[in-house]
Every structure is written in C-alpha cells, then in structure tokens.
Amino acid sequence: MRNDSLRPLIAVCALGLLVRLGLxxxxxxxxxxxxxxxxxxxxxxxDLFGFYSDSYRYLWPPGYPFVLELxxxxxxxxxxxxxxxxQVLASASIGMSIMLLTRRxxxxxxxxxAGLIWCAYLPLASFTHFLWxxxxxxxxxAPALYLVYSVLDRGAAQEPVSLRLIAAGLLMAAAxxxxxVPLYLAPVLALLVGLACLLRPAADVPAPGAVEGLRRAALFxxxxxxxxxxxxxxxxxxxxxxxxxxxxxxxxxxxGLNEEYKNFDLTPFSRHRQDVEAPxxxxxxxxxxxxxxxxxxxxxxxxxxxDRLDENVSRGLAYAREHPAWLLRSRIKKLADxxxxxxxxxxxxxxxxxxxxxxxxxxxxxxxxxxxxxxxVLLLLLALPGFAxxxxxxxxxxLTVVVGYFLATSLLVAMSRFRLPLxxxxxPLAAGALCQARDVRWRTxxxxxxxxxxxxxxxxxWWIDWPETAAVVRLAWGTT
Amino acid sequence: xxxxxxxxxxxxxxxxLLECAAxxxALDSDSDIEGWLSSDDPEQRVRALxxxxxxGEPERAxxxxxxxxxxxxxxxxxxxxxxxFTNEVxxxxxxxxxxxxxxxxxxxxxxxxxxxxxxxxxxxxxxxGGAQVGSSLRLRLVELEWWFxxxxxxxxxxxxxxxxxxxxxxxxxxxxxGDEESE
Numbered sequence: 001m002r003n004d005s006l007r008p009l010i011a012v013c014a015l016g017l018l019v020r021l022g023l024x025x026x027x028x029x030x031x032x033x034x035x036x037x038x039x040x041x042x043x044x045x046x047d048l049f050g051f052y053s054d055s056y057r058y059l060w061p062p063g064y065p066f067v068l069e070l071x072x073x074x075x076x077x078x079x080x081x082x083x084x085x086x087q088v089l090a091s092a093s094i095g096m097s098i099m100l101l102t103r104r105x106x107x108x109x110x111x112x113x114a115g116l117i118w119c120a121y122l123p124l125a126s127f128t129h130f131l132w133x134x135x136x137x138x139x140x141x142a143p144a145l146y147l148v149y150s151v152l153d154r155g156a157a158q159e160p161v162s163l164r165l166i167a168a169g170l171l172m173a174a175a176x177x178x179x180x181v182p183l184y185l186a187p188v189l190a191l192l193v194g195l196a197c198l199l200r201p202a203a204d205v206p207a208p209g210a211v212e213g214l215r216r217a218a219l220f221x222x223x224x225x226x227x228x229x230x231x232x233x234x235x236x237x238x239x240x241x242x243x244x245x246x247x248x249x250x251x252x253x254x255x256g257l258n259e260e261y262k263n264f265d266l267t268p269f270s271r272h273r274q275d276v277e278a279p280x281x282x283x284x285x286x287x288x289x290x291x292x293x294x295x296x297x298x299x300x301x302x303x304x305x306x307d308r309l310d311e312n313v314s315r316g317l318a319y320a321r322e323h324p325a326w327l328l329r330s331r332i333k334k335l336a337d338x339x340x341x342x343x344x345x346x347x348x349x350x351x352x353x354x355x356x357x358x359x360x361x362x363x364x365x366x367x368x369x370x371x372x373x374x375x376x377v378l379l380l381l382l383a384l385p386g387f388a389x390x391x392x393x394x395x396x397x398x399l400t401v402v403v404g405y406f407l408a409t410s411l412l413v414a415m416s417r418f419r420l421p422l423x424x425x426x427x428p429l430a431a432g433a434l435c436q437a438r439d440v441r442w443r444t445x446x447x448x449x450x451x452x453x454x455x456x457x458x459x460x461x462w463w464i465d466w467p468e469t470a471a472v473v474r475l476a477w478g479t480t
Numbered sequence: 481x482x483x484x485x486x487x488x489x490x491x492x493x494x495x496x497l498l499e500c501a502a503x504x505x506a507l508d509s510d511s512d513i514e515g516w517l518s519s520d521d522p523e524q525r526v527r528a529l530x531x532x533x534x535x536g537e538p539e540r541a542x543x544x545x546x547x548x549x550x551x552x553x554x555x556x557x558x559x560x561x562x563x564x565f566t567n568e569v570x571x572x573x574x575x576x577x578x579x580x581x582x583x584x585x586x587x588x589x590x591x592x593x594x595x596x597x598x599x600x601x602x603x604x605x606x607x608x609g610g611a612q613v614g615s616s617l618r619l620r621l622v623e624l625e626w627w628f629x630x631x632x633x634x635x636x637x638x639x640x641x642x643x644x645x646x647x648x649x650x651x652x653x654x655x656x657x658g659d660e661e662s663e
Contacts, residue, residue, distance in 0.1 A: 029621070031620060031621055032618065032619055032620060032621055032624070034618070034662075034663050035662055035663050037606070037618035037619040037620075038608040038618065038662055040619055040624065041602075041606055041607060041608055041618075041619050042608060044602070044619075044624075044627060045566065045603065045607075048558070048559060048562065048599075048603075049526060049530070049559050049562075049563070049566070050523065050526070050527070050559075051527060051530050053530070053566055053567060053568065054533075054534055054566075054567045054568055054571070055567065055608040055609060056567045056571055056607075056608065056609030056610070056612075056613055057608070057609055057610060057662060058608075058662060076628045077621075077624065077625055077628065080621075162485070162488050166488065166492070212485075215485060215486060215489060218489045218492075219488060219489055219492070222489065222492035222493060222496060223492060225492075225496055226492055226495050226496050226499060229496060229499045229500065229503065230499060230503065232503075233499075233500075233503030233504075233506070233507070236503075236507070237506070237507050237508055237531065237535075238530070238531060238534050238535065239534050239535060239536075240535040240536040251662065264663040300574075300612055302537075303537060303538055303540065303571055303572060304534070304535075304536060304537050304538070305534065307537070415663075417663070
C-alpha cells in the first residue's frame with residue numbers, strides 16, 4: 001500500500017459510517033436523556049424568542065443548541081433523527097483525522113488499524129445517536145489536532161504550513177463553539193507551534209527561526225480569534241462581561257470541588273432505577289468523603305450569570321484550599337473515574353433506555369455490554385506500549401501536552417464522557433502498539449518500566465472504581 | 481524572510497480589527513435598551529428585556545409582580561406572554577417564582593387544552609437551571625411533540641396531557657427525584 005494513498009482510509013471511514021448508521025437505525029426512537037433535553041430546550045427557546053436564552057447554571061457555547069434550533073424549526077420532530085444523521089456523517093471527520101494522525105505518527109498500515117479501532121469503538125460511536133455535543137465537537141477538534149501536529153512534525157518543512165495553521169485555528173474555534181473545554185489548550189498549542197520553529201526539522205535542515213515561529217503562532221491564534229470574537233461581543237452585549245464563547249467552570253467547580261461526590265456515569269441510576277441499589281453508593285467512601293456539612297452553595301444571590309459562575313469558582317477554590325487532604329484523595333478518585341471502563345452507552349443499557357430496540361435485549365445486549373467494557377480496557381492497556389513505540393520526540397511531546405491538558409481538566413469533574421477527547425489520541429497509540437511493537441526494544445528498562453508502571457497504575461485505578469463499575473455492568477447486563 | 485509570508489497574518493489581523501469595530505458599533509447602549517423596553521414592537525421589546533435582565537447586575541425591582549402580570553396577562557404577542565417564565569425573569573425570584581407557579585399550576589390558569597398554557601408550562605418547568613428558577617423535570621419526547629402542536633395553535637390533547645402530568649407527579653413522589661443537574 002502506498003503510504004500517502006487516501007483510498008484505503010476512505011474505505012475504512014465508510015465502514016465506520018456504516019457501523020454508526022446501523023447503530024442509529026437499530027436504536028430507533030430514544031427518549032431524551034439528561035443534557036439532551038437541556039440542549040433541545042435551549043434550541044426551542046432560541047426558536048421561540050429569537051435569541052439564545054440564559055441557561056443560569058452554565059453559559060454553554062451556542063453551537064449545539066444552534067444546530068438543533070436550525071433543524072427543529074425546519075423538521076420539528078424529524079429534526080432529532082436528522083441531527084443524529086448529521087452526526088453520523090460528521091463522524092467521518094473524526095475517523096479520517098485519527099487515521100491521518102496515525103499515519104504521521106507511524107505509517108499507513110498502522111493508520112488502517114487505527115481506523116478499524118475507531119470503527120468498532122462503541123463508547124465513541126454511540127454518541128452519534130445521542131444528542132450530546134460530543135460528535136460535532138470532535139468532528140472539529142480531531143482535524144484541528146491533526147493539522148497542528150502535521151505542522152509540528154518535522155516532515156512538514158515542505159508543506160503548505162500557512163494554510164494548515166489557518167484551517168487548524170478555524171477548526172479549533174469551531175470546536176469551541178460546541179464545547180469550550182479546549183479554550184486554554186489553544187494558546188498552549190500556539191506556543192508549541194512557535195517553539196517548534198526553534199528546532200531543526202532534520203540534521204541537515206536549519207531551524208525556521210523565532211520570527212517564523214511567531215508568524216506561525218500568530219496564524220493559528222488569529223484564525224481562532226476571527227471566529228471567536230463575534231460571539232465574545234455577543235456575550236459582552238448581553239452580559240456586560242467578556243466571555244469568549246462559554247463558561248461552565250463555575251458549575252463544574254460546584255460539582256467537583258464540593259462536599260457531595262458526583263459522577264454522572266453513576267448519578268442517574270439513583271434517580272431512574274429505584275428498583276436497585278444505587279451504584280454510587282458502592283463507591284469506596286475513604287476517597288470521596290469530605291467533612292460533614294462542609295459543602296458550599298452556589299452564589300444564587302448574584303444575578304449576572306458570568307459573575308455568579310466566577311464566584312462559584314472562587315468558592316470552589318476556597319473549599320479546596322481549606323481541605324487539602326480531601327482534595328488529594330478525591331482527585332485520585334477523579335482519575336479513577338476518568339479511566340473507568342464505563343461509558344454512556346453502558347449507562348443507557350443500565351438505565352434500560354434501549355428497551356424499545358433490539359440492542360436492549362438478548363444476545364445483542366450482552367455482546368454490546370461486553371464490547372463496551374472491553375473497548376476502553378483494551379485501548380488504555382494498548383496505548384501505553386503505543387506511546388513507547390513512538391519514534392519522534394515531537395510526537396511524544398505533542399501527545400503528552402494534549403493528553404495532559406485533558407487529564408488536568410478532568411481532575412475537576414470526571415466521568416467516561418470526559419475521557420472521549422483522549423480517545424482521539426489513544427486510538428493511534430493503540431494501533432501503534434499493535435503494529436509497531438516488534439520494533440520496540442522491550443527489554444530495555446527505559447522502555448519497559450514506564451509501560452509496566454502505567455499498567456500498574458491503571459490496575460490500581462480500576463480497583464478503586466471496581467465496586468461501582470461492577471454494579472453498573474450488572475445493571476447493563478440486565479440480570480439485576 | 482519575505483514580507484509576503486506575513487500577508488495572511490496581516491489579512492487575519494485586518495478581519496479581526498473589522499470584527500472588533502463592527503462589534504463595538506453593534507453594542508446596544510443602556511439608554512437604547514431602556515427605550516426599547518416600552519417599544520410597541522414586540523420583537524424589539526422582548527430583545528430589550530433579554531438584555532436588561534442579563535446585563536451587568538440588573539435591577540431586581542424591575543421584574544416585580546406588576547411587570548410579569550403586564551407581560552403574561554395583557555399581551556397578544558406569544559413571546560412577551562411567555563417571557564416571565566424564562567430564566568431571564570425567574571432568576572430574580574426567591575425562593576422560587578411563585579407567580580409563575582400559580583400561572584402554570586394554579587387551578588384558575590391550568591388548562592391542558594390551551595396551546596399557550598402548554599408552551600408556558602414547557603418554558604417554565606422544563607428549563608435549564610434547576611428548581612431555583614422553577615424547573616422540575618427534563619423535557620420528554622411526547623412533550624416536545626405537544627410543543628409543536630401548540631406552536632401550530634392546534635387544540636391540545638388535554639386529557640392526554642393531564643394524564644401525562646399526573647403520571648409524572650406520581651413518579652416524582654415515588655422516586656428520589658431531586659434537582660436535575662446538567663452534566
């Protein structure tokens with residue numbers, strides 16, 4: 001196979017779309033769940049009043065409610081299926097970006113394997129039939145991350161760098177319209193792009209230099225800014241405060257830096273499965289227990305939403321400062337909640353949301369549950385040796401920065417859904433482990449030790465979350 | 481290094497400056513908004529209310545009972561009538577929006593056959609924001625279907641709506657439904 005041929009990648013991508021389309025058709029009409037209903041509400045209200053209403057606890061970026069509003073005003077009830085269909089099609093961007101990134105990190109064969117993993121990765125694929133913003137967010141974020149790496153990669157010296165950086169900036173900004181979580185990743189990436197110009201792309205090629213670094217960083221940053229600034233002005237006009245796109249940190253501080261432990265892989269069971277013991281009650285209390293009565297309330301007395309959210313952040317940080325031991329213990333739990341082999345697909349199975357579909361019954365249910373658990377387990381286990389198989393220092397640095405960023409954000413509020421941005425990078429690594437392992441000198445302690453330590457850490461984190469994981473899997477399996 | 485390589489940067493900077501200029505020019509001044517609050521154009525008025533309720537630290541007293549009554553009871557325009565049920569107004573109420581509660585749940589106003597009642601119910605009870613602003617449960621598919629029926633100003637299936645809401649009320653009593661949080 002030629003290393004630069006796109007045909008095999010497109011074929012794998014088409015397979016991934018078929019899998020997702022099949023899932024969508026199989027699931028049929030699903031009741032609105034959690035934030036799905038919130039997004040639909042915001043879209044209805046936008047359609048009725050002609051503006052994006054205040055959502056009080058969050059300032060969600062407008063992208064997803066806008067897409068829903070567009071379709072709901074046009075197709076009414078048919079909009080829900082239409083948006084899911086759009087998500088299926090948009091997921092092609094995710095699959096292609098993962099494969100192209102893998103091809104740059106390793107080679108064409110590994111890229112195909114990465115594509116196949118993407119096709120079959122049920123916890124990610126299932127989001128195409130949910131009305132959460134994730135699929136459209138990743139459809140913009142994944143190509144942005146690929147394009148930034150393609151510029152950092154030493155092979156990019158001869159390629160049209162400017163266009164790539166402009167496209168990367170625009171896509172990153174488009175991603176921010178769906179979820180603002182990578183807002184602070186963007187300047188870090190711009191810095192990386194700039195600093196990379198101080199390094200020689202190859203031994204016989206001079207470094208592009210600081211001025212070129214500045215130019216590249218500016219291209220990326222300005223491309224982002226031209227898309228972000230209009231909504232920032234909108235926010236300033238409405239709230240009188242400078243808020244680029246959205247602000248959810250305040251509510252996340254309330255959830256993540258407070259007395260009561262919350263994990264949205266588990267919380268809905270307490271509400272919707274009264275017939276069983278709530279899985280959240282199974283959690284090892286030692287890690288999550290905060291001093292009784294120490295919790296804080298949201299700053300409801302502040303009417304201006306951005307100000308209220310800022311005050312919530314301050315209260316959360318004050319709480320963290322007052323309880324350092326709890327902070328440390330509970331962050332270990334957050335890390336465990338991030339790598340736990342749960343998913344919203346399993347949550348749906350456990351909550352019996354698929355009962356009107358073949359997916360909710362019999363062998364298909366059992367197989368899908370096993371597969372949904374196996375996907376993150378295998379991916380996380382394989383990603384570690386995949387990292388060791390990376391040949392380029394730039395690749396290692398880039399993946400460390402991006403993975404580290406999303407890990408850090410998840411230390412505030414963790415659940416399987418927040419692991420999904422990492423999955424975009426873990427899939428190439430897992431494919432690397434499968435295809436490149438023979439070329440790695442595993443007997444060298446410098447290579448083997450970090451992998452073994454990583455596996456041991458994963459084992460500990462899985463053990464921490466074992467009681468609630470087992471409870472959710474039992475409910476998803478359908479025996480309880 | 482050739483200056484031509486900086487052209488894309490200059491172009492982007494130019495676009496950004498234009499956007500900033502346009503953004504600054506398009507900002508609505510406080511005095512404009514205050515003027516539009518009493519406008520005869522419902523669209524202009526509802527937009528002014530949205531800005532007035534959210535900008536800075538808004539005046540709570542403005543959103544009192546007479547303001548809400550004027551909007552809900554004395555207006556033909558649907559957007560103005562439903563505005564008191566939004567977060568924009570409900571966030572000023574403590575401990576909960578009692579007048580809006582009365583309009584959607586009080587025996588005098590509760591009318592499952594009325595499209596306007598159903599829309600006010602959805603805007604009020606299914607909003608994002610939690611119990612503090614009057615929200616109870618999340619929107620369901622069947623409720624969305626009725627929303628579209630109401631938008632077409634059709635006669636609503638009152639008996640079905642009544643049964644549905646009664647069922648939900650029982651669910652709430654039986655289950656550990658608390659304040660449904662966004663994820």
